Amino acid sequence: MALSPARLLAGFICVMCLLRVSFHLGEASAGPLTVASIIGVATLQLPISLPGRRRLSAVLFPLQAVLNYLPLLAEADSWRAGGSGFVAASALLVVHGPSAWLIFGLIAVAEGAIATALVLAPVYVYYAVVAPLTVGLMLYGLSRLADLLDRVQRERSELAARAGEVERLRLWGHVHRLVVSSVSAVERLARRAQRQGDVEAVQTAISRAVAVAREALDQVRSLPPAEAAIPVPPRDDDTRILRLATPILIVTHVLFIGQSLFNFAADETLDPGSGDVGYLALLPVTFGLQFWHLAALRTRNRPRGLAWTMTAQALTIYAPLVQGEASGLLVSGFFAGVVLLYIRAPLSWPLCVVICGLPAVEAWHAWGPIASTYRSFSTLSTALAVYGLTRLVALVTELKQTRAELVEVAALRERLKVGRDVHDLLGGGLTTIVLHGELTLRLLEADPSRAMGQLERVSQAARAALADTARLSTPDRRLSLAAEVDSARAVLESAGAAVRIDAAPVPGPVEPVLAVVLREAVTNVLRHSTPGECLIEIAVEDGRVRLRVANDGAAPDSDEPGTGLRSLRARLAAIGGELTTTRTGDRFELLARAPVDHEDLTPTR
Numbered sequence: 001m002a003l004s005p006a007r008l009l010a011g012f013i014c015v016m017c018l019l020r021v022s023f024h025l026g027e028a029s030a031g032p033l034t035v036a037s038i039i040g041v042a043t044l045q046l047p048i049s050l051p052g053r054r055r056l057s058a059v060l061f062p063l064q065a066v067l068n069y070l071p072l073l074a075e076a077d078s079w080r081a082g083g084s085g086f087v088a089a090s091a092l093l094v095v096h097g098p099s100a101w102l103i104f105g106l107i108a109v110a111e112g113a114i115a116t117a118l119v120l121a122p123v124y125v126y127y128a129v130v131a132p133l134t135v136g137l138m139l140y141g142l143s144r145l146a147d148l149l150d151r152v153q154r155e156r157s158e159l160a161a162r163a164g165e166v167e168r169l170r171l172w173g174h175v176h177r178l179v180v181s182s183v184s185a186v187e188r189l190a191r192r193a194q195r196q197g198d199v200e201a202v203q204t205a206i207s208r209a210v211a212v213a214r215e216a217l218d219q220v221r222s223l224p225p226a227e228a229a230i231p232v233p234p235r236d237d238d239t240r241i242l243r244l245a246t247p248i249l250i251v252t253h254v255l256f257i258g259q260s261l262f263n264f265a266a267d268e269t270l271d272p273g274s275g276d277v278g279y280l281a282l283l284p285v286t287f288g289l290q291f292w293h294l295a296a297l298r299t300r301n302r303p304r305g306l307a308w309t310m311t312a313q314a315l316t317i318y319a320p321l322v323q324g325e326a327s328g329l330l331v332s333g334f335f336a337g338v339v340l341l342y343i344r345a346p347l348s349w350p351l352c353v354v355i356c357g358l359p360a361v362e363a364w365h366a367w368g369p370i371a372s373t374y375r376s377f378s379t380l381s382t383a384l385a386v387y388g389l390t391r392l393v394a395l396v397t398e399l400k401q402t403r404a405e406l407v408e409v410a411a412l413r414e415r416l417k418v419g420r421d422v423h424d425l426l427g428g429g430l431t432t433i434v435l436h437g438e439l440t441l442r443l444l445e446a447d448p449s450r451a452m453g454q455l456e457r458v459s460q461a462a463r464a465a466l467a468d469t470a471r472l473s474t475p476d477r478r479l480s481l482a483a484e485v486d487s488a489r490a491v492l493e494s495a496g497a498a499v500r501i502d503a504a505p506v507p508g509p510v511e512p513v514l515a516v517v518l519r520e521a522v523t524n525v526l527r528h529s530t531p532g533e534c535l536i537e538i539a540v541e542d543g544r545v546r547l548r549v550a551n552d553g554a555a556p557d558s559d560e561p562g563t564g565l566r567s568l569r570a571r572l573a574a575i576g577g578e579l580t581t582t583r584t585g586d587r588f589e590l591l592a593r594a595p596v597d598h599e600d601l602t603p604t605r
Contacts, residue, residue, distance in 0.1 A: 134255050
């Protein structure tokens, strides 16, 4: 099971704290103040490193630095240089700009100077300089990994909303250009027809208006295809992390190799025939395979011959044990990191525990339990750092793809929403224009005076369609159910239907959803029926509202579910409602039920 970045980071801090404590407990001169100082520095590191807990970092960092160097003043005999890795990491996390790296370097220099002043052996001076650099870089990289994941979680909704807004605005621009130009043309033609007394001229103008409205209706019901992919907002931090993560891995490996070489050169008791020389000879092979395994992860494919290369790396570490030489165990933490990266759970972590346990067993026999604990934590901390920093590089690449997929999904979802809104809000208005225009054409020959009065209906429908177009671009657009009831009465009566309405007032946020349902229901009545009578009934009972629209004169195919009915079912289902339709002979009935209140109501988005 993969550790989350935050847990991995907290685990690394705790392991490093236990590592330092076990190291000092192994020293006879270690005092309680030194141990308490180590625990305090590690405790302060948690809020400094963990994401979402850094508000007091500017205060905690100086306090941590004072606590870190306090034993040097109070218990100088128990001070061991090289333990300032936490402070070095905090400098990179808290201080911004080039100053952070300057302070980071000065900490290593100060550790070396202190070790020299304490007249320590050269190998310990080297360790005093290298240890803060290594631990600081590892901890900084793991902290940035946790930061990255935390930021992605926080920005996910923002990124999706931004992508959806971009797509909505693009589609809105298309609909606006199409509908406004078409409906404005219809309104101009209707006004021109009203001014003209010639029946033939009126017929020409209205025929043209109906054709324009019908063409616009066909186009708004099929949104334009998606254009080029929506660009994902760039993150400068991603590039910076990628630029730092790989060098951190390389530098920490190289520093460890340097320490091994320095230990060998500084140890005057070794002779050319010792087992340590063999370990030193195998070291390039071990790290060569280590770098190959880490580099192969960049391709995101398991390399061929992985079992053989991992076996070879294990042999360079553990084969010398056959001759009683355990120096290779010093680098087993790096191999444990590779195991965590390549071996799948649940086998990877038990293997890591075994790998970390072998150096502990060897140290127990040689130096005792405290040294065993120190060696175990040292191996585990290296494994966690290798695993976390390598995953960091891969994770940045994965997150780039995740952002792109998130943008694509958000844009697609917004296309569906806009398509539904266009159909429900504009389809009905354009259909009304077409129906009024066709009725006007029929009346021109039978009843010219009534036809001229019907022209005003065309103008009103055009103005209403323009208002709907403006409403479509408003994020918090809401329809009025009462206004839709009045509009339904007018348009049905103009089509020659006897309308009976029994509508109770509807409180709560469900009103705009029912307004959309009523509009689509009336549009379907006009498109698929020749109604002689129509009933609209709205009732509220026990916290639920019921809308019923029934009419006669239904066409034979009026009970087949179309895009409009599917859209209405989706809207009602989203708020815990339902929609049913029934047909008996030529009589068609639509029944919608929904709760009056719903906290997640988003009726027109």
